[in-house]
Amino acid sequence: MEPTENQNRLSALFSLNRRKFIQSTIAGAGAAALPILASDAEAASKTADEFKEPARNVPIKGEFDVVVCGAGPAGVSAAITAARAGAKTQLIEVHGCLGGVWTAGLLTYIFDFDKPGLTKEIKAKLDERNARRNKIADQFVYHPDEMKVLLEEMCIEAGVKFRLLTRVSSAYKDKKQLTTIVTDSKSGREAWKAKVFIDATGDGDVGAQAGNSWEIGHGGDTCPCQPLTLNTLAVVRDPAALKQFISFYTNDGDKKNWHVPAVEAFKKEIARAGITPSYGMPTLFLIRDNLVMIMVNHEYNIKAFDADEITEATVQARAEVYNIVRGLNKLGGPWEGMQIVATPEQIGIRDGRRIHGRYTVTKQDLVVGARHEDAVVRPTFGVDIHAADRKTNEVETIGRGGIKMIPYDIPLRALIAKDVDGLMMAGRCISGDFVAHASYRVTGNAVAMGEAAGAVASIAAKTNKLPNEVAWSDAAQLLTKLGMRA
Template identity: 65%
Template sequence: LCQPLTMNAIAAVKDVTKMREYVSFYEGDLNWHVKATENLKADIRKAGIDPSYGMPTIFHIRDNIVLLMLNHEYGIRPDDADAMTAATVRARKEIFNISRSLRKLGGVWDGLQVVATAEQIGVRDGKRIKGRYVVKKDDLMNAARHEDAVARVTFGVDIHAKTKSDNDKLTIERGGVTKFTPYDIPLRALIAKDVDGLMMAGRCISGDFIAHASYRVTGNAVAMGEAAGAAGAVAATSRRLPHEVEWKEVAEVLEKKVRKA
């Protein structure tokens, strides 16, 4: 089974300062985040809804605009178009149901209004290429370093429970990683091993399930995408395949971009 899908939404509130106890990382650290999700979940249940996600979360964006992460869709294959469509519809329905129900509670929730939902439901994991390097659990635990590193990952393992019943017991688990250390993603993990000319970035790169649950987030994807683009450009202009390009050539392109910035 894949990790659950999540549909995020942007919402407007009357005064975010009065609902800080529900907003993750508004003040403090991870402990604040956990307590904020507990407070939010309690109010959602008070409003008569049992949320599909065990740690419903609100993030502050700016002013009185917040991001809502309230739902999970379990057991959905991201390559099943019909299932993805149905999950998207259910997720949007849950977001609006929760928002309306919270608004009826009044107090800090008075005036809560969904502004927009994501165009597509968020996919945490799916198919990945088999690359010229496979990022593995051991990399996370042993601070792997590579000469052709395109990103250094600092986000820990984040595996969301695969079923609603599991989610109610333990929402997030770490895949047996007892000691996480920042580690490198090498360019080789972005280059397919069995299909010439194919590169990936983000959650589609070459890695095992545990490592993927760490490197899949947006910040890492940005750096990987930039490196893949640089490698692809060098390969195209020199009429070579990506795996034939030397790392120093890619590094030079990336360094030039930094100097221009």
């Protein structure tokens, strides 16, 4: 139906009045609360290859003792610890659940989980929920949705305020001290103030935005880096019929036979389907009942902070996983009826930014088994360097950095930013080199680092000190009081 002349006049009048209204309001106090017309915004751009965003006021969502950015294993642990210590704590997470790689990434297992504190507590509570099938000392596999619900309950019980589906987009300092972060979400752009911030984003997003120096890969700002992996959940008809292909299906017999023989057998089955997986050690884990996790994929030389590269990697990875499952189905027998039930919200990233701190954990620390008076955790997980490209993967899928690792200490100083005051790190984005990172990056260590950061941050906030001014002995005493250390 063609518009009438009156309709055209009304439309033109409405457009004119609307533009005048917005322009007059922008000139007044309400500028931050209203959208800017595209034509008005584009007028601010002076060059063809960049856009100058008009200045606007951003509402302050709140002021806190501690703001934790990233709700993965390190972030939830930091937030719970800080809140239990009495700090007013806000946790901000980009995904639609707490847990990070544990949940949104469908990791479904915990390495280096022989730690006291929250790791022990989480394990016990997951067992109460029957969230895993096998209770083997060397292996902890869990149901990711049970983990989601548990972490939400623990944060609520501790008094942690948390916001999902919210991304940190910028950070602002007063002189050298970080005072404010800005986020984007369905609620628009918001500012959050705190006395202490903890970067638990995994990729060091906050540290980089705040202007702290950092590195990735073997140093500098470019790859080669460790590859990305898209873990996948699937159901099978009868896990017992696949037990020879499932790592840690049983703890009978020699411990060395619990994992590698299953990997080799699974790899042969994939080859029998006419497929060579991009990961040289394809693995099946049984979570519970007939639910399994499949890890068969590697995406090489992807920068953790390049959205285009991550998008391409995710699409390629999902296609590969589906292709492998279809191929296994065609083999029939115990593979018949295998179905993918979920791919992750976030492809798994091993190697992102490492924010420079007041100490850098190095390969040499692992060689000598370094000890520190301000040790926050002692990793026991060996160096685990996944091949940086597919050709290397065919020769050496997992490298050990040319060393034999001796359990070593990570000092508090590696969790405190070097260039920005009021900023701490926890998890894989702490200060370390490529080889050391390949050991401490696993999630059991991330939890312990989160606890330490949360304890120090709470003390710093309540005593109006910077994190580097807090004695580790005071934080250790607090963790003992909270039941997180012996």
